Amino acid sequence: MDELEKNMPDDFWRKVFDEAAETPPHRVWDAIERRLDEPDSTKILPLWGTGLASSRPLIWGTRVAAAVALLLVGWWAIQTLPSNTPFSSTKNSQLAQHTPKSNPASSSQGATRTEQADGAKSSAHTPESVVSAAEPDAKPATKTLVPTERQQLSPFKPYPTNNALAVLTSKPRANKAVGSTLPMTTGQLMQVRSVAQMPNTEAVQALIASLTTSRAVATQADAANPTVTIAFEPLSGRSLSLREFGQIHRIVWFRPAEPELTPETSQSRQKSRDVWASASVMPGSFNPMVAVKSASYASVGSASLDAIKASTTSQQNVSSRPNFSVSYQAGAGVQLSEHWSIESGIGYLAGRSTIETPSPLSSASLQAGFIQNSSSSNLYVDALRNSIHRSDLAYAVPQSNYANVSNSAYQNSYNGQLRQVLTNDYQYMQVPVQVGYQLRPKKKLSLALLGGIITNIFIRNTVDNQLEITAKDGVYRPVSLAAAMGARFRYRPTRQWSASVAGMYQPSLGLGTQSESQVQTQPTTTGMSFGVDYHF
Amino acid sequence: MQDDYALVEGCRRQDRSMQRLLYERFAGKLFVVCKRYVKDPDEAEDILQDAFVKIYRHIDSFRFECPLEAWLKRVVINTALKHIRKQKPWEHTTDVQELAPVLPQADESLPTLNYQYLLQLIQELPPGCRTVFNLYAIEGYTHPEIAEMLDIAEGTSKSQFARARSLLQQKLQSDGHPAEGRPR
Numbered sequence A: 001m002d003e004l005e006k007n008m009p010d011d012f013w014r015k016v017f018d019e020a021a022e023t024p025p026h027r028v029w030d031a032i033e034r035r036l037d038e039p040d041s042t043k044i045l046p047l048w049g050t051g052l053a054s055s056r057p058l059i060w061g062t063r064v065a066a067a068v069a070l071l072l073v074g075w076w077a078i079q080t081l082p083s084n085t086p087f088s089s090t091k092n093s094q095l096a097q098h099t100p101k102s103n104p105a106s107s108s109q110g111a112t113r114t115e116q117a118d119g120a121k122s123s124a125h126t127p128e129s130v131v132s133a134a135e136p137d138a139k140p141a142t143k144t145l146v147p148t149e150r151q152q153l154s155p156f157k158p159y160p161t162n163n164a165l166a167v168l169t170s171k172p173r174a175n176k177a178v179g180s181t182l183p184m185t186t187g188q189l190m191q192v193r194s195v196a197q198m199p200n201t202e203a204v205q206a207l208i209a210s211l212t213t214s215r216a217v218a219t220q221a222d223a224a225n226p227t228v229t230i231a232f233e234p235l236s237g238r239s240l241s242l243r244e245f246g247q248i249h250r251i252v253w254f255r256p257a258e259p260e261l262t263p264e265t266s267q268s269r270q271k272s273r274d275v276w277a278s279a280s281v282m283p284g285s286f287n288p289m290v291a292v293k294s295a296s297y298a299s300v301g302s303a304s305l306d307a308i309k310a311s312t313t314s315q316q317n318v319s320s321r322p323n324f325s326v327s328y329q330a331g332a333g334v335q336l337s338e339h340w341s342i343e344s345g346i347g348y349l350a351g352r353s354t355i356e357t358p359s360p361l362s363s364a365s366l367q368a369g370f371i372q373n374s375s376s377s378n379l380y381v382d383a384l385r386n387s388i389h390r391s392d393l394a395y396a397v398p399q400s401n402y403a404n405v406s407n408s409a410y411q412n413s414y415n416g417q418l419r420q421v422l423t424n425d426y427q428y429m430q431v432p433v434q435v436g437y438q439l440r441p442k443k444k445l446s447l448a449l450l451g452g453i454i455t456n457i458f459i460r461n462t463v464d465n466q467l468e469i470t471a472k473d474g475v476y477r478p479v480s481l482a483a484a485m486g487a488r489f490r491y492r493p494t495r496q497w498s499a500s501v502a503g504m505y506q507p508s509l510g511l512g513t514q515s516e517s518q519v520q521t522q523p524t525t526t527g528m529s530f531g532v533d534y535h536f
Numbered sequence B: 001m002q003d004d005y006a007l008v009e010g011c012r013r014q015d016r017s018m019q020r021l022l023y024e025r026f027a028g029k030l031f032v033v034c035k036r037y038v039k040d041p042d043e044a045e046d047i048l049q050d051a052f053v054k055i056y057r058h059i060d061s062f063r064f065e066c067p068l069e070a071w072l073k074r075v076v077i078n079t080a081l082k083h084i085r086k087q088k089p090w091e092h093t094t095d096v097q098e099l100a101p102v103l104p105q106a107d108e109s110l111p112t113l114n115y116q117y118l119l120q121l122i123q124e125l126p127p128g129c130r131t132v133f134n135l136y137a138i139e140g141y142t143h144p145e146i147a148e149m150l151d152i153a154e155g156t157s158k159s160q161f162a163r164a165r166s167l168l169q170q171k172l173q174s175d176g177h178p179a180e181g182r183p184r
Helices: A011-018 A026-037 A056-080 A087-097 A104-110 A127-131 A145-156 A192-197 A201-212 A261-272 A305-315 A362-368 A379-387 A399-406 B004-012 B016-037 B041-057 B068-085 B096-102 B115-123 B127-139 B143-150 B154-174
Strands: A163-167 A181-185 A214-219 A229-234 A275-287 A319-335 A340-360 A414-438 A445-463 A467-470 A479-491 A497-507 A524-535
Touching: A011 B016, A011 B115, A011 B127, A026 B016, A026 B041, A275 A340, A275 A497, A319 A414, A319 A524, A340 A379, A340 A445, A379 A445, A379 A467, A414 A479, A445 A497, A479 A524, B004 B016, B004 B068, B016 B041, B016 B068, B016 B115, B016 B127, B041 B068, B068 B127, B068 B143, B115 B127, B115 B154, B127 B143, B127 B154, B143 B154
Parallel strands: A163 A229
Antiparallel strands: A163 A181, A214 A229, A275 A319, A275 A524, A319 A340, A340 A414, A414 A445, A445 A467, A445 A479, A479 A497, A497 A524
């Protein structure tokens, strides 16, 4: 019969072990009794039960979800925890800082120890620091624990006969070291005699491991009575578990001393506050959206742009078309938070536009009799001239003429079919203040949404190289506001330099001319900005 | 001595004295079972502890369909297997096809050896071999059953058993015991 198909138990082995019995230690029943006294609060979800719960997709889905959750938690822990200095690099400095004067209680919390430390460095150990030391090593390494401990503790031979009494308590788990007393000396922590009294090397491991998570309080007796009593208070929450299998014999959860968190936080905040200076040029289009007041709305005073457009369109008096413009800007910005930034600067805008304006009828021109410069006679230029309030200007016109130009009857004296095309060169100084919201912060290629206010300071407007209107003429508002909105890509190949491309739209907030001016503008700038940034 | 029925009924009432009696009556044998499956005595104590806690908490599920000792042993074995499964001792194992030609046979020339010596031999086996040997040679499970219990391939169970017997034979020979097993 093939034994692999139908098994017949080996009678020899079976008989031997059928009657074999070995009384377990009393601690097993004690532990069972303690567990039975505890409330059975563990609820088991029947993920491996019958029906739908036993289906493989559900089980695997649960596993995948748990794995993802663990990865997220791990990632969060890595992100939030400060970068730990490798234990091997910190322990020596910590060892060097220990002096025999160190407080036993305080040293028990901060001190760390390694059995691989050489004798020279271990000479700085205090007995207390040794007792409270951490030992995150694998099981094979612990076999060399005894001689190494002797080397480390040799400098403390002034207390060679000091006896210590270690009392260990633990969780309900039946551990051989639990509840036992361990005679040992502070100068020679693990003498052979002590080890021999332990049940086995695993128990020694248990003791050493428990020492790593224990707070030790040592009281040194006087010289006459060299007995030292060390009471160990195990930290709650984790019982000892020494498993022997495979390559990993023991996992020791160890967390080295951490630096203060507050300084690191402040440093990181300072580091994340990026400050930069930028220079950019923005070619685009500039449309002043010019209109000449007519009598119908001149009396209203503050006409809206729509009213201007409607009136202008209906009367076909003046129309403006955008033309090429360019603005130069130097600025600086600062990162307020991970996403938000604020920036400002100063710029210069040179905007050109084209105006189509009706020419005057020849008879009307003669009848009007107030135009001094016939070469520039058209509705737009006349309106500009009549809006000038400077008394020292040679071609300043009386206020009475203003009413004439805005009068519909006067405007009818211009020939709507005969139109002149004029170029206007506007010049502004600009002071933008805008905030940015980073959509891709701290990336090499970042994207930010920009929004803010631009203060436009009017410098001059040159009409067809013949008429120059400055801020002193009282036609244009010396200061006007415009909104700014756009999006900016920034490529930052190095830590200090970056290049940016931004699309901007800057509509004016209100009129660019004085309320009493016969010409009204509401400029709008659209363009693509190219810049370089230097990050400090 | 209390009979099994009285013991079970007492445990169902959570009578601590009856629980203690049940423990004292079966803990010795069950402790050896634990020690057959794990080498570390501390681990064996842990398994025994876990198993008895399970027994007391699920004693209601025992309906005398089998002898009480068999049920208790089954609980202990399942607890031990659960413990062993976490350690995955069957990784990097070889299937039986590679080891079948050297399968040793049962050795019947060891009647004088005591259980401590044999227990030590079993404990020195690699964990995977030890588990399969216990389940197959002592508990009497078949390889398909073992494969299902341990969530391994049937071939893996066979190869582990073959390796266990080979190692045991070598150990017995090295200790001076004749290993003149004959085909069973």
